[in-house]
Amino acid sequence: MTTAPLAPGTARHWRRLDRRTLLVHCGWLAAPLGSFALTALATGGRIEAGAWITLAAIAGSFAVLTVIGLVRWARTDYRLTDDAFEVRSGVLTRRLRSVPLHRIRTVDLTASPLHRLLGVTVLRAGTAGSSQGGGELSLEALATADAERLRSALLARAGARAADEDPVVSRINWRWLRYAPLTFWVIGGVFAAAGGVYRVLDGAGIEPWKLGIVRDAFDEFGASALWVTVPLALLAVIALGTVGALALYVEGWWNFRLEWTDARTLRVRRGLFTTRSVTIERGRLRGVTLREPLLLRAGGGATVRAVAGGLGNREENRKRSVLLPPAPRTEAVRTASGTLRADFPTAGLRAHPKAALRRRRTRGLLFVTLPGTLVLAVLGVLLTPVLLHCAWAFALVSMPVVLWLAGDAYRSLGHGVHGRYLVMRSGTFSRETVVLQREAVAAWTFSSTPFSRRSGLVTLTAAVAAGEDGYHVRDLPAAGAPALAAAAAPGILEEFLGHGPVGGRRKSRHGRHRGNLSTHALHVNQDDLDMT
8 A cells, every 4th residue: 555745734635544454453363373283282283172162263253353453444544634633433433533733742653573574563643641641643554654754744843954963862782782681681581481481381271380391300400409400590590581681682672773853853763573663852851861770780881761751651651761772881871961962960969968878778677687587587496497597697698788788879879950950860779860851840749757857858859741750869858958949940949948937838830739848848058059
């Protein structure tokens, strides 16, 4: 199916989806037919009556769903006018969705292996407010060339011009593969894959524990010396996880390219089997996040995410906001700077009080070392004295580890105001440095616990209509938190800092009351206002 180029003012008539959409709907057959074939293979071709009944049900479902898909295809069309993008759908109840072009923020093109085989792709247009799931228009499936033209037309803006700087922010470098194993998927991915295989076998009526190869493996494992088999099993899991992490890295970031397509549009393209192209309007880009998980940080790596609105709900936002795969930290900083079109602040953050360090040490000892030691000790008294030795060994080993992690978490704390950006950093297992546009802050939240109040600390949360919706500056001095809020986003707290009753209610820029400021938080040292 071919169409003429799309552009506002020339595509006023209604268009249908590509006819190959019907073939895409048949893709769901792969899972049940694969399960049926696996059952036949595992039973040596001896298929029971129940399996034939299942196959007949699949055939009947295929016929019904094919008819439904044909009707849906015939009753779904779209058009692009001078000022709106419109989609009509529905069989018995017709539905017309019309979105003004100026509200469209992102356009995501996604193609699974089946889509790529058929030469089609899925187009999703995100709008202001689509983070709640109600402002996204989706077309499945369009011819790839038509989808590209439609995306260009949707993102066209009056006055758009080529970027003055180098439009390419980052592209794939396969030397970054060394960072792929430094992720959760090295171990967690193996167990996730094992769980997926188990569900497939269980769905096919096969009990994995009764398979001969599985029984033999467990018998051999138990008959050998555990001090040999356990390390070997761990090495096997790490090896499989490393291979899987490398494969996922290649598949997910093949042909990766982050670039400014024009002065107002940032685009990410990537993917080998499933390709993805995500565009973000510069007006919706509120900042960036530099993420450094513990293992990746130990290897000198980091990733970058965008803080942007219009990328869908929280789960979709986490998938679409990734701007850089695990890469050297220098490349991550350079990419973050290219995304912001400003220098990414890597130094000059203000440290937090020592009370924050004491809190982390206390929490680690109370919630990790003490419970683990007590559980092992109680079990040792009730079951076997061996566990009593495990209890004191756990205490000796966990205590220095907890104290080291608490110190690392404290060293990761930092905040500051750099030009038009608020910078906040925290975390140890996953350290995050968030650089946020100060004008994007809509409201402030001051929160504390009984323990943090005793330490004179408070957590300041910046409410933003983008990304994770709220970003935290943890464990600030209670007396200095309002000063930081006033310096970072003027116009929200000034009436409470300068005059007015203590404990008065603060408002956001939109006039909404957001809670009460405590008495001690309003006694502000003016020296704290100098945060640059």
